[in-house]
Amino acid sequence: MNPIKNKLGELQGILKEHLSGGLIVAFSGGIDSAFLLWAAAQANRGNGGRLMALTTLSPSVPHRDIDDASRFAREIGVTHELVDSYEFEKEGYVENAGLRCYYCKSTLFEIARHIAKKKGYGSIAYGYNATDTGDVRPGHQAAIENRVLYPLATVGFTKQEIRRIMEEQGFELADKPASPCLSSRIMTGVHVTPDKLEDIEVLETLLREGGLRVFRVRLHEEGDIRFLRLEVDPAEMAQALSLREAFVAEAKERGYRWVTLDLEGYRTGGAVL
Numbered sequence: 001m002n003p004i005k006n007k008l009g010e011l012q013g014i015l016k017e018h019l020s021g022g023l024i025v026a027f028s029g030g031i032d033s034a035f036l037l038w039a040a041a042q043a044n045r046g047n048g049g050r051l052m053a054l055t056t057l058s059p060s061v062p063h064r065d066i067d068d069a070s071r072f073a074r075e076i077g078v079t080h081e082l083v084d085s086y087e088f089e090k091e092g093y094v095e096n097a098g099l100r101c102y103y104c105k106s107t108l109f110e111i112a113r114h115i116a117k118k119k120g121y122g123s124i125a126y127g128y129n130a131t132d133t134g135d136v137r138p139g140h141q142a143a144i145e146n147r148v149l150y151p152l153a154t155v156g157f158t159k160q161e162i163r164r165i166m167e168e169q170g171f172e173l174a175d176k177p178a179s180p181c182l183s184s185r186i187m188t189g190v191h192v193t194p195d196k197l198e199d200i201e202v203l204e205t206l207l208r209e210g211g212l213r214v215f216r217v218r219l220h221e222e223g224d225i226r227f228l229r230l231e232v233d234p235a236e237m238a239q240a241l242s243l244r245e246a247f248v249a250e251a252k253e254r255g256y257r258w259v260t261l262d263l264e265g266y267r268t269g270g271a272v273l
Contacts, residue, residue, distance in 0.1 A: 004161050011155045012043035018149065019049025021122030024112055026148070027053040027080070028061075029069030032127030034173050035162045036152055040125075041076045053078050054115060056085035056108055059194040060181040062201055072173060083111055088194070093183075096192050098138075100183060105139035109146035125149035131159040135268075177214055190221040199254050203228070206250060210243040212236050214266050227258035231266040 015023065025037045037053050044051050055061075055069045066082070073080035085107055087093045093103035112124045128140055129152035143150060152162070166174035182197045185204075190196075196219055203217045207230075214233035219226065228251055232240045240247075240261065251259045 004165065007155045007157055007161070008039065008165070011039050011151055011157065014149075014151045014154065015040045015043040015125075016047060016049070018123040018125070019044045019047060019051060022050040022052075022116070022120055024052050024054050024116055024121045024124045026108055026112055026124065026126040027055050027069055027073070028127070029055065029065035029067075029072070030127070030179055031166060031173050031176055032129055032152065032159065032162060034069075034072050034127075034171070035157075035166055036125060036127045037073070037078060038076055038166075038169070038171070041078050050121065051078055052115075052119075052121065053080045054112055055080065055082050056111060057082055058085040058087060058181075059197045060087070060104070060183040060192070062179065062182060062204075064205075065179055068173060068176070072171070075171075081115065083115070085111065088192075094192050096183070096186060096188060096190060098188055100138075100192070102138035102142050104181065104183070105142035106146070109142055109148050112148070113146060123149055125151055128153050129159060129162065130156045185216055186219045187221070190219065199256075202254075203247065203250060206247060207240070207243060210246070211239050212243075215240070216266060218262075225257050226255060227260065228256050229260045229262050231262045231264075234265040237261070237265070 019040065023040060025033060025040055027033045027037055040051050053069070053073045055066065057066065070080060087104045087107040090103040090107060093100050109124065116122070116124055126143060126148055128143065128150035132140070133153055163174055182200050183192045185200050186192055186196060200217050200219060204215070207215055207217070212232060214236060216231045218229040218231060220229060230240065248259045
């Protein structure tokens, strides 16, 4: 028996149960939530359930992720709702003291629960998967508190398996690098502001258009001095250096004192002190 096929069958069985009462998928535009949304759409074929994709709009979400989400929802024929978020109204989010993701996800799920109640959807799910269980994820606590489903982890789907299925289905998102929110680039303890997030998005767009794929622009702040630390996959460091002049010029124009290249390279959690 094919273990991935078995997992997919189990996942679709779980989703069918919730689709009958209406299911909202919190959809970021990333590969995990895209896979969950696709699996739900497949499970709902000919079953008459209700399915909606929900994406929140915020300065912390790159414009390209919103575009990816809208394009994918249209591609698989799922109703897609875009709603303004309000995480910047939460002091704990702006302070960025270590639980930022908790406040962000709490806001997302509050919005989802409000829409679910208003439009008669019985369940909410998001793309937390088996690989994520090995990380410290304060946002998952918000999911538990809000009774949000995480069927990918329940069934045991890993990120590698998710990518494999998405590749087999021929989806463009299959090889999309992980792209957490822009606020994850700001070092712990440095306040999050829309202006800082705009700086990060512009600078990362410059690098992406210059050919880089795996990288992060980390924002540091010491008193009145702000500087940037670029993490890049070691295989792409030569390409990063070829973009040095344009990147430094843009950073200086935006008020950053120094721009550094981290020789350790890209790594997850690089914004945590």
